[in-house]
Amino acid sequence: MSYLLKVVEASTHSDAFRRIVFTGKGIGPLLKASDGDAYVKLFFFPEGVKPPKDADMKKLRKSLAPKDRPQSRSYTIAAVNKKDKTLTIDFTRHSNGGVGSAWAETAAPGSWVYAFGPRGKYSPDPKADAIIILADNPGIPAARRVIERAKHPKRLRVIFDTTLSHEELDLPEKVGSVTLIDSTRGKTTLRDEVERLTLPRGDVEVFARGEKYVTKKLLGQYFRELGLPSKRVSISGYWGAPKSDKKR
Numbered sequence: 143m144s145y146l147l148k149v150v151e152a153s154t155h156s157d158a159f160r161r162i163v164f165t166g167k168g169i170g171p172l173l174k175a176s177d178g179d180a181y182v183k184l185f186f187f188p189e190g191v192k193p194p195k196d197a198d199m200k201k202l203r204k205s206l207a208p209k210d211r212p213q214s215r216s217y218t219i220a221a222v223n224k225k226d227k228t229l230t231i232d233f234t235r236h237s238n239g240g241v242g243s244a245w246a247e248t249a250a251p252g253s254w255v256y257a258f259g260p261r262g263k264y265s266p267d268p269k270a271d272a273i274i275i276l277a278d279n280p281g282i283p284a285a286r287r288v289i290e291r292a293k294h295p296k297r298l299r300v301i302f303d304t305t306l307s308h309e310e311l312d313l314p315e316k317v318g319s320v321t322l323i324d325s326t327r328g329k330t331t332l333r334d335e336v337e338r339l340t341l342p343r344g345d346v347e348v349f350a351r352g353e354k355y356v357t358k359k360l361l362g363q364y365f366r367e368l369g370l371p372s373k374r375v376s377i378s379g380y381w382g383a384p385k386s387d388k389k390r
């Protein structure tokens with residue numbers, strides 16, 4: 143199902159994020175998304191191309207000339223306000239180019255985008271003895287959703303690779319531990335930090351979202367070596383760093 147989302151508020155939340163608040167007709171199913179990592183696919187159309195209202199994105203894509211086709215990118219539903227019927231997405235600001243970040247940088251009330259979803263595949267297990275949550279900036283909105291939905295926040299061990307400070311992140315107070323690193327400033331990575339963590343005893347779950355090489359290769363390998371059951375390890379590569387930047 144696709145939805146026409148209209149921007150009602152857009153602000154530069156920090157050096158790291160543009161925060162955009164959307165509304166739209168019939169977006170109830172997006173507001174009810176319950177997965178810990180619930181996300182939408184956003185369709186960005188080229189300048190000057192506006193699809194008809196209530197268009198079926200899949201059919202429309204095929205019927206348009208290649209130059210008029212939208213490009214899609216995935217974004218987490220960072221927050222919803224059921225009373226105002228709005229949803230918020232936090233877009234990472236980056237200077238590597240790309241339709242998603244470029245659109246967010248200039249979006250203002252009245253701007254629009256099409257969304258498809260919601261989708262998601264993880265929710266924190268209330269029975270887990272501990273949940274290790276690892277994310278970089280694009281993964282932080284999903285990590286925050288998971289933190290907000292965790293039944294036992296004291297059991298969470300959070301490590302973020304981010305330029306944001308504790309104050310800017312403003313995570314719930316009861317989280318077991320929060321460690322911030324900034325791999326753009328030093329040599330430490332999410333993998334280095336997770337290796338330093340004393341793994342809690344019992345049933346440990348992992349939620350990792352971020353750069354593909356770091357999450358899938360470095361972190362995936364580490365948790366396999368540790369022997370954690372694969373069904374307790376939820377890892378997803380959210381973006382791919384340019385080749386020269388891969389070994390962060």
Ligand SMILES: Cc1cc2nc3c(=O)[nH]c(=O)nc-3n(C[C@H](O)[C@H](O)[C@H](O)COP(=O)(O)OP(=O)(O)OC[C@H]3O[C@@H](n4cnc5c(N)ncnc54)[C@H](O)[C@@H]3O)c2cc1C
Binds near residue numbers: 233
């Ligand atoms: C399920 C899911 C949920 C996601 N949720 C979010 C979210 O809530 N917020 C969010 O910001 N991102 C999120 N992402 C990641 C986002 O979809 C990607 O970062 C996407 O590539 C951004 O598109 P773009 O058009 O800006 O750049 P692209 O056109 O995809 O890439 C252009 C260039 O920019 C680089 N690049 C892409 N993303 C980044 C980045 N974040 N930092 C630095 N360089 C980058 C690429 O390496 C490439 O060289 C999510 C991804 C998935 C799969």
